Amino acid sequence: MARYAYVNGRYVPHGEGAIHIEDRGFQFSDGVYEVVPIINDRLVDVGPHLDRLERSLSELQITPPVSRRVLELVMAELIARNGVSEGLIYMQVTRGVAPRDHKFPKGVSPTIVMTTKRVPFMSQKKLSDGVKVITIPDIRWTRCDIKTVSLLPNCMGKTKAAEAGAYEAWQVDGDGLITEGTSSNAWVVTADDKLLTRPVSHDILRGVTRQCLLDIAAEEGLAYEERAFSVETAKSAREAFTSSATSFVTPVVQIDDVRLGDGTPGPLSSRLQRWYLDYCAGRMRST
């Protein structure tokens, strides 16, 4: 089955998808993106993802390339062409092509690219076994709330994690408080069974999964608080997990050299994971 990409209004074979060398996404990381999971032939949380895309574009004064309705139609068409029932759709919008100059050009058409990828999400070992995370200094800029492709520090952190045999790196601010993972939000469960995750600000991405988990926690009557927590708090936590649209609720069983509990996923993490996967699979609430 041929794999297509959508590039500026055309469906092209994935391998032929190309953008100009003076695209500002390439020269300046002047663009934003979203990744939307597909489970059981359904896009998960597409509404919040497109809301966030619009917010990111607005923060950078990039004109949306097409209407939201057209975006949804293109997504559906690409998923159908590529026959993806479990996987993800990646979309990237940049300011467009212009002669190289730092300042935002006027009257430029934005670039839009969409690709899909099949991923056997539900059978991932990390979901059942949990993962190790390491902690690293947060070296990123001060506007991590905008989902831009300016992801080099995140890539460096993720590479450090992999080199340490870990799945993710949790980044730590100047006050010793964890901000978030390089591609996920960080959570812990305190000794008194309270869920903690850092409140939204310019320091972290407003995770769609993060918000959904907070909604589930509220509905299920779990104790939770949006509060920044330290590396020490995390290492002495009863449980921990990391969340994102494509890693769902991934239990954390080790932070740096410290094993959490008995080194297996904690009960609350596992419960939240089950709830969330049920939600993704369309077997639960429609929030």
Place this chain on the structure above:
Amino acid sequence: MARYAYVNGRYVPHGEGAIHIEDRGFQFSDGVYEVVPIINDRLVDVGPHLDRLERSLSELQITPPVSRRVLELVMAELIARNGVSEGLIYMQVTRGVAPRDHKFPKGVSPTIVMTTKRVPFMSQKKLSDGVKVITIPDIRWTRCDIKTVSLLPNCMGKTKAAEAGAYEAWQVDGDGLITEGTSSNAWVVTADDKLLTRPVSHDILRGVTRQCLLDIAAEEGLAYEERAFSVETAKSAREAFTSSATSFVTPVVQIDDVRLGDGTPGPLSSRLQRWYLDYCAGRMRST
């Protein structure tokens, strides 16, 4: 005359220069660049620029795509094909094309792109009249010494400057000290005629022009110091200027709402500019 770009081993018409949609430069700003000016048919300071390119690649563990000798041959060929006697050559190297995944992939061929642009550098009004700069918070990451294409905050700052009718934005750290411009290094001349510019660290780019100006200052016996200075110091300075490979020594005559001196380029700035332009034009020293 056709304008060519060099893309991964081929000379192609500029408008047809393209990279794949999964190039890590496009998806992750996982790449570095250099801009080398061309004056009087000569590349200016090509050695230090290629040194810095190698350093940037090394910091990010990207394999150089070709040897330095080949790079120099390609530069010469592209400049000849495009007939550029005054202007610049832009080169960008990214980690290459790989299925999207934050962590650095292994065994990937880096992407290399080179373009040229004709610019009538010597007749630029900003060199004779000076410019206004504004000051803005430095919102960038903590590794500004690596010359990456992760330039979105720089673009945002330059756009703010343009909106304020200014040429450049000088960025200010958490201690109220100026780091550098969005695409240039910042300098002031104190009341006792001492040149000040911030010392190199992870906070600023190691400007090739910056270093050359320090060398000239030393040779000419000028008083200078590599020391961070505050916005207040800058606003009460006798003179100020901003330096880069393509803006050379551009006098600063206004910072935010404060006019420096009589609002015309200061004598030391003008002298340094003349020395530096002579150097660029090959009429002076060979350092």
